[in-house]
Amino acid sequence: MSTHVPIPKRLYKSGVELSIIGLGGIVVCGIPQDDANQIVAEAFERGVNYYDVAPTYFDGEAEIKLGHALRPYRSRVFLACKTEKRDAAGAQAALEESLRRAHTDYFDLYQFHAVTTMEELEQIFAPGGAAEVFLKAKQAGKVRFLGASCHSVEAAIALMDRFPLDSILFPINFVNYVRVHFGPQVIEHAQRKGVARLALKAMAHRPWRQGEPHTHPKAWYKPVDDRALARLALRFTLSEDVTAAIPPGDSDHFRFAMDVAADFTPLTHQERVALLSAANDVEPIFRYPAVAA
Numbered sequence: 001m002s003t004h005v006p007i008p009k010r011l012y013k014s015g016v017e018l019s020i021i022g023l024g025g026i027v028v029c030g031i032p033q034d035d036a037n038q039i040v041a042e043a044f045e046r047g048v049n050y051y052d053v054a055p056t057y058f059d060g061e062a063e064i065k066l067g068h069a070l071r072p073y074r075s076r077v078f079l080a081c082k083t084e085k086r087d088a089a090g091a092q093a094a095l096e097e098s099l100r101r102a103h104t105d106y107f108d109l110y111q112f113h114a115v116t117t118m119e120e121l122e123q124i125f126a127p128g129g130a131a132e133v134f135l136k137a138k139q140a141g142k143v144r145f146l147g148a149s150c151h152s153v154e155a156a157i158a159l160m161d162r163f164p165l166d167s168i169l170f171p172i173n174f175v176n177y178v179r180v181h182f183g184p185q186v187i188e189h190a191q192r193k194g195v196a197r198l199a200l201k202a203m204a205h206r207p208w209r210q211g212e213p214h215t216h217p218k219a220w221y222k223p224v225d226d227r228a229l230a231r232l233a234l235r236f237t238l239s240e241d242v243t244a245a246i247p248p249g250d251s252d253h254f255r256f257a258m259d260v261a262a263d264f265t266p267l268t269h270q271e272r273v274a275l276l277s278a279a280n281d282v283e284p285i286f287r288y289p290a291v292a293a
Helices: 033-046 061-069 088-101 118-125 130-139 153-162 174-180 184-193 227-239 251-262 269-278
Strands: 009-011 017-019 050-052 078-083 107-115 143-150 167-171 196-200 204-207 221-223
Touching (some): 078 088, 088 107, 088 130, 107 130, 143 196, 153 167, 184 196, 227 251
Parallel strands (some): 050 078, 078 107
Antiparallel strands (some): 204 221
């Protein structure tokens, strides 16, 4: 029996509540299946019911290992998946393969993955585009909710305007907020459209510098390592109007995020001002209005 304080939950959509911290599938990559089972069991015991995965995470390893680890809990958790395929045939094949790998017959949430450019949007919504598969999959009961993860403000807003998204998964990060005003307009637009907000990159700090040792090989950015700053960074994101945040894909950051979430309190005005001031000289990992690389 866990002695930890349960991680709080917030409303997602249609009465569904999610733990304010989700487990990203990259956490279980590069470790033995037994270790993956253990961290998923630990997360579930602490109250994490939100799990997110994608076929591109280590060429399917994340789907296979997370799907196996979740088998004892599948009916009691919210499992999200994604596809980078923009055409209907590709999206259909990807959905079927992801369902097979994840040992499930449905996903709670299926998302267009990493949409960045307007050209990608046109491909998604063109005749024979991935949007057709998403709508049919929901009608067929293969997915419960439809969403998107986006890496540009333009794409996120356009998707919300053109498609009945249930949720948007977007980087909500203190450095991006203060340096390039990247994120708040997506939160505001989603609020107006009634689209639930899910957060990425809460504990991202800056891009890796040339020649710098990659101390976190599963992250394409440098996470915040200072624990006091990381706690503030995650509390900043969870103080925005989001349902949940997904931490970096290593077990240390994930476990730390669970600890922060268990005793979460919103940032005070003074803490927010100090945190944003500390980001003034930090290079952001995304740009706005220019499309991110």
